[in-house]
Amino acid sequence: MSDKPDVWQGTLALMVLKTLETMGPQHGYGIARRIEQTSGNLLSLNYGTLYPALLKLEQEGAIVSEWGTSDNNRRAKFYRLTRVGRKQLEREARNWEQATAILARFLSPAEEA
Amino acid sequence: MRKLRALWFRLRGLVASQAAATDFNAELESHLQMHIDDNLRSGMSPEQARRQALIQLGGVEQTRQAYRERATLPRLDDILQDARYGLRMMARNPAFAAVAILTLAVGIGVSTTAFSWIDTVLLRPLGGVSDPERLVALESVTPGGEWVPNSYPDYQDFRDHLKMLKGIAVTRPAAFSVGKDDHAERVWGELVSGNYFTVLGVQPELGRMFSSDEYGDKPGAFPVAVISDRYWRSHYAADPNIVGKTIRVNQHELTVVGIAPAEFHGSITAVAFDLWVPYMQQPVLNGVGAWMLRNRQNRNMLGIARLRPGVTMQQATQELAALAGRMAIANADVSQGMSATLLPLSKWPHGPQGLLAGPLRTLMGVCILLLGIVCVNVANLLLARATVREKEFSTRLALGANRRRLVQQVLTESLMITAAGTILGVAATPWLSRLLQALMPPGQLSLTLGTGLHPHVLVFTAGLCVLATLAAGIVPALVSGRADLNTKLSAGGRSGAAGRGRHRLRSALVASEVALALVALVCAALLARSFQQTSRIDPGFDPNHVLLNQFYLTANGYSLEQRKEFCRRLAAEMESTPGVTNVAYSDGVALGFEPSWWEDLRVERYTPSAGENMKIFRNVISPGYLPLLRIPIVEGRNLTEQDDEKDNSPLVMIVNQAFVQRFFAGRDPIGRKVHGWGDWFRIVGVAQDSKYHYLGESSVPYMYVPFRQVFRADMNLAFYVRTQGDPIAVLPQLRAAVRRIDPNVTVFDPIPLREFIGASLYPQRMAATLLAALGALAVLLAGVGLYSVMAWSVAQRTQEIGIRMALGADRASVLSMVVRQGLTLAGVGLAAGIILALAAARGIAAVSITNSAMGKGVQLAGATAANPLIYLAAVIFLSAIAVLASFLPARRAASVDPMQALRSE
Secondary structure, eight states: OTTSOBOOTTHHHHHHHHHHHHHOSEEHHHHHHHHHHHTTTOSBOOHHHHHHHHHHHHHHTSEEEEEEEOTTSOEEEEEEEOHHHHHHHHHHHHHHHHHHHHHHHHHSOOSOO | OHHHHHHHHHHHHHHSHHHHHHHHHHHHHHHHHHHHHHHHHTTOOHHHHHHHHHHHHTOHHHHHHHHHHHHSOHHHHHHHHHHHHHHHHHHHSHHHHHHHHHHHHHHHHHHHHHHHHHIIIIISOOTTOSSGGGEEEEEEEOTTSOEEOBOHHHHHHHHHHOSSEEEEEEEEEEEEEESSGGGOEEEEEEEEOTTHHHHHTOOOSEEOOOOGGGGSOOTTOOOEEEEOHHHHHHHHTTOGGGTTOEEEETTEEEEEEEEOOTTOOOSSTTBOOOEEEEGGGHHHHHOOOHHHHTOTTOOOBEEEEEEOTTOOHHHHHHHHHHHHHHHHHHTHHHHTTOEEEEEEGGGOOSHHHHHHHHHHHHHHHHHHHHHHHHHHHHHHHHHHHHHHTHHHHHHHHHTTOOHHHHHHHHHHHHHHHHHHHHHHHHHHHHHHHHHHHHTSOSOSSOBOOOOSOOHHHHHHHHHHHHHHHHHHHHHHHHHHHTOOHHHHHHTTTOHHHHTHHHHHHHHHHHHHHHHHHHHHHHHHHHHHHHHHHHHHSOOSSOOTTEEEEEEOGGGGTOOHHHHHHHHHHHHHHHHTSTTEEEEEEESSOTTOSSOOOEEEOEETTOOOOTTOOOEEEEEEEOTTHHHHTTOOEEEEOOOOTTSSSSTTSOOEEEEEHHHHHHHHTTSOOTTOEEEETTEEEEEEEEEOOOOSSOTTOOOOOEEEEEHHHHOOTTOOEEEEEEESSOGGGGHHHHHHHHHHHOTTOOOOOOEEHHHHHGGGGHHHHHHHHHHHHHHHHHHHHHHHHHHHHHHHHHHHTHHHHHHHHHTTOOHHHHHHHHHHHHHHHHHHHHHHHHHHHHHHHHHHHTOBSOOBSTTTTOBSSTTTTTOHHHHHHHHHHHHHHHHHHHHHHHHHHHTOOHHHHHHTO
């Protein structure tokens, strides 16, 4: 596990928001699994770290939570994206794309040289 | 916005953390279950499934912790925990907490009260005006450099010629009689120039203020008035229709044109006025001859000016002084040597601020001193406790607590104590403020000294609280944070050995406390002594058994002749009343609160040197005045009823001894001629010197002129009745007599003369009374501090003392050892205190009561500042306290049973 990179600071919230956008309302465990799968099992994610991040998003109004029933009939707390959350996702995704694009230009082999 | 929302949730989390924790536990549980289900489905054994799920989660406890930190505010959570802990400690040592909180409450309460008064009287700008910081006072200056009010013609010149001032207004406070004849009421107001509200920038709450049409100088042309919000609410139930209606003021109809805003109380700080009338109504309302408005010597208008934007006060003052200089030459007959100047409004010598500034500043200084003593005391108590808790702190450090957290905890406790003290102190402030108000002189004006807590004051008090917390808490906190775990834990519980350094610290604190107490005591004693000396000064007349009543007859529409007639008839009525021995009346009252007037004199065969002040204070009196007050005539004769206004009666005056000394070198005054009021007066008698404005004043040249010859429309009327017994007893007869003469005249505030002249002592009385109380408190607190340190030190040394006694030391030597230690501490403090007290005394000596023309140079404690006896007495007194404070613990130490002491650990 130690050879996998940790989740970078600040990107977890973005991943959570994106996951909720694609999957619709989802519980914490589901979100964690989904993030792991999407990363192709390349990320090392302590599921526990997800909960403070979810709480923070909830405090900021990006998501809301509600108790419900899971696919295999377990009681679970489901998180849902709000309008504020959608906007935040859009904004942060754009920022992130910009940042990676810039970095990519730095890191890609110099073409014109 | 997002951050704020999150912060709000986290704050709520602090309160609701129990429910939230349960909810999160359920969520975590369901998370694990789902994970285990999946693991089972992928073929793990139940134990393995659970183990893997836990590993992936990263630990249940860690997750909970991380969640909780996000759910609440960990820093604040710590503080709350500290506070809860502090409360528990306080509950366990209620005596400690009570002493600390109560002393702090006293210190903060008195400081807040003093500050709230300073704030109202000295600091707060006029309410309800725009840009109060651009407003300045305009004062005329006599050749002798004293500040006096302005005359109307001078005002007109200033107004029309000064370029650097945006506007100048003048005002004269006055009593009005408002309402219909038989239920008229006295209302204090101001006679103002028409531009008054414009210069001050006061916007009407309703209606309008005086318009530019009403700025003119035409006597009697503006029968209008503005009333205060307070008066509007109390008398007209805030009826908006009052605007445009007329009210009856001094028997004349005035149209109310507007209501002043609630914050506006007039132009004198701390005094509430209710009515504003154009000064040009003065001839109509008060029967003052229009010629008097044109008289440059009629200096009774207070001037307020607004600086033009971008002009400094210095520039404007230069321009004003230049103009005043030209005016003094142009009107040399009446204004020779006069000048004028601008002052910040806070330096204005008129009204309460002029009288109270000195005493209040002194009071504030002593309050701060007292608060300092309190803080040192609390610091001491906290230090003593820190010693007791040394082991607790060392253990916590050893268990990995960080030092900052320990410091924070001690500071939190200190803050809780000061906060509790502050709340109590603030709660006591209105009460203390009322107490202070009770010391006010018998009210002639209604003061608006707020007992309410102004935001300024609250900020000041909050600042005090923080300062006190730091002052009291920083030393104990740092000491606690420095706790060295090795020595403390290995000292095997012997707390005595480790405390040496700390003991030195506490000793230094106590010494400084003694020093502060000495300063407070010396200041208090100086003022009390000077008050005592002043009040023992013989005023030169006999104020006992005299009833004084001031009439405002012009308010009843009396003409000058009617007023003289009223006096004559009332005097006749009262003279025939049983129990009454003398009756008299005059314009001014000696040693009163109201200003005294003077006249420019020329003395026959006396050539004044250049710039010599020939303005001599005067009183206008009835023939009975000097005998009634038992002021002896030392030469010549008294005034008689024959010195009247008839054409063939020569004008006469009586002068005092100081007058004779100054103008005639003490020789042959009778028959000499003096020119004033546009005529020559002949001196017919010399009265003994007495006190006229302040008991502390040095001899002042003074003159008396007959009521019937000089009494003018703008003068007051004070009526005196001397009785055989209690002067108040003749009050019913006085009221009845007044009613017989005119039912419309009301006897407003009769008062025994004895009490009335007490007003002249007011600043000193206030300073002395308060400082005596504060000084006593300071001594008490210092004594408590000294006692607690000695008691603590004895308790720490119980074992040592036990060993000494076991080895043969006797009671007396143990006693003297402890007392000697206490006295050494006190001695160091006293030595430092004397130096501080000398400096403080010099500061107090420089405080003079007023800088107005009357009573110049009368000081709060001028003569006594260097009185060595006071210092000696204070030192001896404090030493005695120190002996007592160390004797009690010493006795306990000496009664220690050696066996008990050695076994005690």
